[in-house]
Amino acid sequence: MARASSxxxxxxxxxxxxxxxxxxxxxxxxxxxxxxxxAHMPEPSRLRLARLLPLLALINGxxxxxxxxxxxxxxxxxxxxxxxxxxxxPLLVMAWTTFSVFALGRGPWxxxxxxxxxxxxxxxxxxxxxxxxxxxxCISALVWLWLTLLTxxxxxxxxxxxxxxxxxxxxxxxxxxxxxxxxxSPVLVQSAEAGAITGWQGAALAASPFWGGWLxxxxxxxxxxxxxxxxxxxxxxxxxxxxxxxxxxxxxxxLFAQAREPDVHYRALQPEQPMVEPAAHxxxxxxxLAPEPGFRWRLVQDNAGGDVVLGVDDQHSDEVRxxxxxxxxxxxxxxxxxxxxxxLADLLRLHCASGGEPELVILLSNxxxxxxxxxxxxxxxxxxxxxxxxxxxxxxxxxxxxxx
Amino acid sequence: MxxxxxxxxxxxxxxxxxxxxxxxxxxxxxHIAVSAVSGTTRVAHSYRLMLxxxxxYELVDTPGFQRPxxxxxxxxxxxxxxxxxxxxxxxxxxxxxxxxxxxxxCALLEPVLAGAGVVYVVDASQxxxxxxxxxxxxxxxxxxxxxxxxxxxxxxxxxxxxxxALQQYFSLVRTFNPLLAPFAQHLELLSAMAEIHPxxxxxxxxxxxxxxxxxxxxxxxxxDILANYLESVLRFSIQxxxxxxxxxxxxxxxxxxxxxxxxxxxxxxxxLAKLYGHDALDxxxxxxxxxxxxxxxxxxxxxxxxSRRRLATLSAGTGAAAGFALDAATGGASLMVGALIGGTxxxxxxxLAGRDALSFELISRVPGYEEWRLGPVSSLDFAVALTGRxxxxxxxxxxxxxxxxxxxxxxxxDLSHWLDGLDAKQQVQLLFWLRKLLKRALTENExxxxxxxxxxxxxxxDA
Numbered sequence: 001m002a003r004a005s006s007x008x009x010x011x012x013x014x015x016x017x018x019x020x021x022x023x024x025x026x027x028x029x030x031x032x033x034x035x036x037x038x039a040h041m042p043e044p045s046r047l048r049l050a051r052l053l054p055l056l057a058l059i060n061g062x063x064x065x066x067x068x069x070x071x072x073x074x075x076x077x078x079x080x081x082x083x084x085x086x087x088x089x090p091l092l093v094m095a096w097t098t099f100s101v102f103a104l105g106r107g108p109w110x111x112x113x114x115x116x117x118x119x120x121x122x123x124x125x126x127x128x129x130x131x132x133x134x135x136x137x138c139i140s141a142l143v144w145l146w147l148t149l150l151t152x153x154x155x156x157x158x159x160x161x162x163x164x165x166x167x168x169x170x171x172x173x174x175x176x177x178x179x180x181x182x183x184x185s186p187v188l189v190q191s192a193e194a195g196a197i198t199g200w201q202g203a204a205l206a207a208s209p210f211w212g213g214w215l216x217x218x219x220x221x222x223x224x225x226x227x228x229x230x231x232x233x234x235x236x237x238x239x240x241x242x243x244x245x246x247x248x249x250x251x252x253x254x255l256f257a258q259a260r261e262p263d264v265h266y267r268a269l270q271p272e273q274p275m276v277e278p279a280a281h282x283x284x285x286x287x288x289l290a291p292e293p294g295f296r297w298r299l300v301q302d303n304a305g306g307d308v309v310l311g312v313d314d315q316h317s318d319e320v321r322x323x324x325x326x327x328x329x330x331x332x333x334x335x336x337x338x339x340x341x342x343x344l345a346d347l348l349r350l351h352c353a354s355g356g357e358p359e360l361v362i363l364l365s366n367x368x369x370x371x372x373x374x375x376x377x378x379x380x381x382x383x384x385x386x387x388x389x390x391x392x393x394x395x396x397x398x399x400x401x402x403x404x
Numbered sequence: 405m406x407x408x409x410x411x412x413x414x415x416x417x418x419x420x421x422x423x424x425x426x427x428x429x430x431x432x433x434x435h436i437a438v439s440a441v442s443g444t445t446r447v448a449h450s451y452r453l454m455l456x457x458x459x460x461y462e463l464v465d466t467p468g469f470q471r472p473x474x475x476x477x478x479x480x481x482x483x484x485x486x487x488x489x490x491x492x493x494x495x496x497x498x499x500x501x502x503x504x505x506x507x508x509x510c511a512l513l514e515p516v517l518a519g520a521g522v523v524y525v526v527d528a529s530q531x532x533x534x535x536x537x538x539x540x541x542x543x544x545x546x547x548x549x550x551x552x553x554x555x556x557x558x559x560x561x562x563x564x565x566x567x568x569a570l571q572q573y574f575s576l577v578r579t580f581n582p583l584l585a586p587f588a589q590h591l592e593l594l595s596a597m598a599e600i601h602p603x604x605x606x607x608x609x610x611x612x613x614x615x616x617x618x619x620x621x622x623x624x625x626x627x628d629i630l631a632n633y634l635e636s637v638l639r640f641s642i643q644x645x646x647x648x649x650x651x652x653x654x655x656x657x658x659x660x661x662x663x664x665x666x667x668x669x670x671x672x673x674x675x676l677a678k679l680y681g682h683d684a685l686d687x688x689x690x691x692x693x694x695x696x697x698x699x700x701x702x703x704x705x706x707x708x709x710x711s712r713r714r715l716a717t718l719s720a721g722t723g724a725a726a727g728f729a730l731d732a733a734t735g736g737a738s739l740m741v742g743a744l745i746g747g748t749x750x751x752x753x754x755x756l757a758g759r760d761a762l763s764f765e766l767i768s769r770v771p772g773y774e775e776w777r778l779g780p781v782s783s784l785d786f787a788v789a790l791t792g793r794x795x796x797x798x799x800x801x802x803x804x805x806x807x808x809x810x811x812x813x814x815x816x817x818d819l820s821h822w823l824d825g826l827d828a829k830q831q832v833q834l835l836f837w838l839r840k841l842l843k844r845a846l847t848e849n850e851x852x853x854x855x856x857x858x859x860x861x862x863x864x865x866d867a
Binding site: 024105118119120248249250251253254257262263264265266267268269270272298300311312313314315316337339341342343346372373376379380383 | 419420431433435436439440449450451452454456468471472476505506509531535614615617621625628629631678847848849852855
């Protein structure tokens with residue numbers, strides 16, 4: 001999928017910034033997808049207005065030029081004022097805009113009108129917009145100048161009565177020409193002949209296209225070339241920064257992190273096993289039992305006479321022992337910590353099949369008789385009997401010793 | 405069955421030894437069925453660690469052994485030497501796969517026979533006995549890479565006994581408590597798994613790195629969420645049109661303010677929980693009363709902040725630092741008066757701060773349109789307390805393992821000025837940013853600095 005333009009991506013980013021709530025409802029793979037997810041959100045109206053700024057500059061250029069043609073005298077275009085308005089000021093403003101955005105991280109003053117958020121991307125977009133406006137202001141003025149030159153009579157002038165000033169201006173023109181351009185030779189009009197209807201206007205009019213050409217070249221060299229370079233720099237930086245916008249803006253960082261599919265994650269290959277609450281089993285808890293020999297499952301110590309120890313040898317030997325003692329022994333003594341398994345179930349089933357009526361006595365040592373532990377034991381033994389289809393009596397003996 | 409192209413580990417053992425807990429903690433998933441009731445897991449469940457679509461390793465949670473002695477006897481009858489044992493085991497599984505009696509055992513052995521490494525889990529608080537011998541013998545017959553984990557479910561009474569027994573069957577024996585092991589230990593366990601079979605080493609070490617980076621990113625994001633939360637609650641205010649007396653108005657406003665603070669705190673907690681993958685976290689036991697109490701009441705919030713003396717000391721420190729900067733600017737001509745005055749004022753401000761948690765002022769005096777504003781937070785003490793609660797929530801989700809199913813608890817030490825225990829330099833920095841937040845919203849750059857401080861505080865939580 002082709003990446004959207006910087007302008008579009010900037011607009012999508014601002015939409016996220018003005019959006020209410022979080023981004024937990026979407027899932028995206030990367031930053032571009034995240035931006036694309038804002039396509040359905042309304043574009044901020046203030047952004048639309050800010051986009052019109054260069055258009056305003058495009059209109060302002062001819063207006064400014066027309067004003068210069070009317071002021072200070074309605075007799076032509078004052079060269080020094082032209083240079084001030086269309087070379088000096090734009091150059092200063094452009095230099096300051098670029099310096100403040102790259103060195104100070106600040107956008108133009110009207111940045112607050114575009115967005116309440118202040119970050120490196122929004123500031124840069126506003127700076128670029130300011131630069132664009134500044135350049136278009138000069139270009140439109142230049143176009144208007146040439147239209148005027150082609151369709152109307154326009155002379156370029158400046159006036160002084162001091163020779164030294166005249167020399168300084170001539171030097172200024174040389175400086176502006178920087179040895180590349182050639183400034184036309186001025187048509188000197190003495191104050192005495194300025195009011196006369198002699199042929200000096202004709203000479204001045206004839207020189208106008210040359211002055212227009214020189215001014216265009218000066219503007220191009222001093223303003224438009226740097227402007228173009230700065231604009232390209234801003235555009236390149238803007239494009240880069242938009243690609244890393246979350247670094248510059250905390251809210252975007254949070255929103256993107258919420259929506260982003262993690263690069264690293266565990267994937268369950270099977271659906272989760274639902275937690276089934278086991279049925280309640282109310283096996284009685286007793287504190288003493290009359291002594292009686294029995295099978296002792298995994299209980300080697302403290303054997304009384306007549307007891308049969310199981311679970312410490314192989315299953316076949318245990319089966320032989322159970323068959324032999326099935327009619328004699330009833331109880332199965334099992335330590336509380338022992339988890340019932342299928343081996344035990346098979347032996348119990350064998351005991352039943354051999355004519356016995358097994359009864360399980362779960363021995364709880366001290367510390368095992370608290371309520372949660374008892375509940376877990378009841379559930380465990382209940383589940384064990386159900387799964388193995390055994391109908392056996394179970395008792396939990398607290399104190400841990402048979403007959404104790 | 406063909407071997408996988410990525411490492412696979414089957415977590416096996418006797419029933420109710422904490423196998424599912426180990427898996428739940430390692431895969432950071434609190435949906436895995438874990439219970440004190442034995443035999444909770446009935447079928448094998450596999451979890452793959454994915455990195456940009458690539459499987460790094462796979463963990464299989466299995467049911468516990470049910471009839472290991474019978475399986476062992478069956479296999480011994482059909483194998484004459486060591487070379488035939490794995491084949492006999494495979495034949496047993498092939499023959500009994502559909503038999504309900506051996507369903508659990510087959511589900512356990514199948515992944516191992518298919519090439520998975522073995523992670524054998526035992527409860528180190530129970531004694532070792534001969535029943536486990538059959539399980540260990542069967543696992544040794546699989547000839548797969550093996551690692552044993554001692555899980556001290558209640559205590560470590562029999563750990564040495566178990567270790568002595570297990571070392572005969574396993575090249576590596578580790579102690580790992582899935583409920584309490586910090587994240588660093590999870591990674592250590594994965595690194596240990598990487599050591600038992602050299603061909604799997606690369607993939608497992610990549611897993612360790614990827615998980616470490618993911619964890620770091622998670623902490624960064626949590627710090628962002630916290631910075632955002634602090635800014636939003638400390639700058640929060642409500643406007644109240646005049647209805648009734650000033651005191652009535654204040655009481656109504658505080659109730660409204662409390663509800664909003666509690667809502668935001670709840671939102672913070674659920675966002676943090678979600679970030680760390682805790683979907684089923686129970687905040688409703690000990691945290692619940694805290695949500696219904698009057699947060700702005702000093703009797704309730706003071707326990708969350710810094711002690712008054714500590715606050716005064718630190719405030720003096722921040723004031724002196726600011727004053728010292730002035731002294732430095734004058735080239736020492738001020739004879740350190742700046743630091744002295746700054747320290748005194750800071751100390752006084754810290755010591756006397758917090759008489760009123762919130763500002764309450766009349767913002768419109770136009771007759772008929774009088775309006776009061778409650779908030780933002782005006783007391784540094786209260787700001788510290790709100791921060792303490794937020795950091796405590798972060799600590800709880802950050803430290804909690806996914807195998808735990810109990811409700812979040814607040815221990816007495818949680819409530820006794822736990823912020824006091826933080827590094828002094830970080831306390832001063834925290835106060836500096838909180839003071840700033842009490843005055844105005846932070847710039848993007850300042851928010852970043854606050855985030856970095858919170859990340860550092862988080863690291864201290866892990867230490």
